[in-house]
Amino acid sequence: MPTPASPQRRIGVLLVNLGTPDSPQTPDVRRYLNEFLTDGRVIDMPAAVRYPLFQGLVVPLRAPKSAKIYQQLWTERGSPLLYHGLDLQKLVQEKLGKDYVVAFGMRYQNPSIEKALDELRAAAVDRIIVLPLFPQYAAASTGSVQEKVMDIVSKWWVVPSISFISTFTDDPGFIGTFVTLGKAEMAKREYDHVVFSYHGIPERHVLKGSHNNYCKLGTCCNSYNKNNRYCYRAQCYETSRQLAAGLGLAPEQYTTSFQSRLQSRLRDPWLQPYTDEVLKEMPAKGIKNVLTFSPAFVADCLETTIEVGLEFKEMFEEAGGEHWQLVPSLNSHPQWVEGVVNMIHRN
Structure with missing residues (x-):
């Protein structure tokens, strides 16, 4: 008697990035900021304080200003963070083939994580691999x-096996693609210095996650080990060391710094040094030509294109600098697509 054929067992892959407004208009930006800034993991204060403070005061004041910045960022294809994510999804799907189903979602706004998970559930995948597109945890x-x-899958009646790729700080595909892009810029001209600028977080976030109180916000990040594997600061410094090695930079030839702080550093210190302060001091030290990376992001977005690429460039030139060049993000570069595929295969 012939053995009945086994049903096809496919693996679901969920790629997730942070999020973007549906349009650069103030109402859509307000909706995005409301969802983002009331997340208790982003603003870790009691909900009774967080919601009225941000929904009632911060977001209404911030939304019109942010909308103007998003209007600078928007292209014919819309938000870069969205279309680069969709491009990556398509190319990773093509590389992985029919045994995989690749979905893409945003933590805030659209396409939502819930919609992406529904796509995987409808495809009856056997298990799901979740890859948040943030290199450092x-x-x-x-x-x-x-x-x-x-939270979403806990409400499903049937929950498949789910695994997370929580960090790819030192992943060869991630590091290698940024090195390739950096070398392409370095071939065009000579640079005095390289800046690796990461998104900042409050120091208390690092300390709250410290394993056995290992973190001292100092030399403890000089090596990357089992005690600080999930320390954001340690991961940033490790990414910088790996990139510097790939680019052939000595320690004195590069700086690791942090950008995008939300609150006053006097009341609530964020990770230091701050990129905007570091760059203003460079021209007086004879550093006039700077190449900068944003290795906390894998797709160009407001924080890379506008903040690092334009605003920091203006600050640097006003301080006496001559050339400030941002290395493009990974977006859907073929080497990065291959890197994502390899991460999925290893998991």
Whole structure:
């Protein structure tokens, strides 16, 4: 008697990035900021304080200003963070083939994580691999995605096996693609210095996640080990060391710094040094030509294109600098697509 054929067992892959407004208009930006800034992992204060403060005061004031910035960022294809994510999804799907189903979602706004998970559930995948597209783990980014995914699937009657790729700080595909892009820029001209600028987080976020109180916000990040594997600061410094090695940079030839702080550093210190302060001091030290990377992001977005690429460039030139060049993000570069595929295969 012939053995009945086994049903096709496919693996679901969920790629997730942070999020973007549906349009650069103030109402859509307000909706995005409301969802983002009331996430308890992003703003870790009691909900009774967080919601009225941000929904009632911060977001209404911030939304019109942010909308003007998003209008600078928007292209004919819409938000770069969205279309680069969709391009990556398509190319990774093509590489992985029919045994995989690749979905893409945003932690905030659209396409939602819930919609992406529904696509995987409809495809009857056997298991799901979740890849938050944040190289360095932080509770406010990767942790928030993981919490959201678990909250959604906890309501399913049948829950498949789910695994998370929580960090790819030192992943060869991630590092290698940025090195390739950096070398392409370095071939065009000579640079005095390289800046690796990461998204900042409050120091308390790092300390709250410290394993056995290992973190001292100092030399403890000089090596990357089992005690600080999920320390955001340690991961950033490790990414910088790996990139510097790939680019052939000595320690004195590069700086690791942090950008995008939300609150006053006097009341609530964020990770230091701050990129905007570091760059203003460089021209007086004879550093006039700077190449900068944003290795906390894998797709160009407001924080890369506008903040690092334009605003920091203006600050640098006003301080006496001559040339400030941002290395493009990974987006859907073929080497990065291959890197994502390899991460999925290893998991």
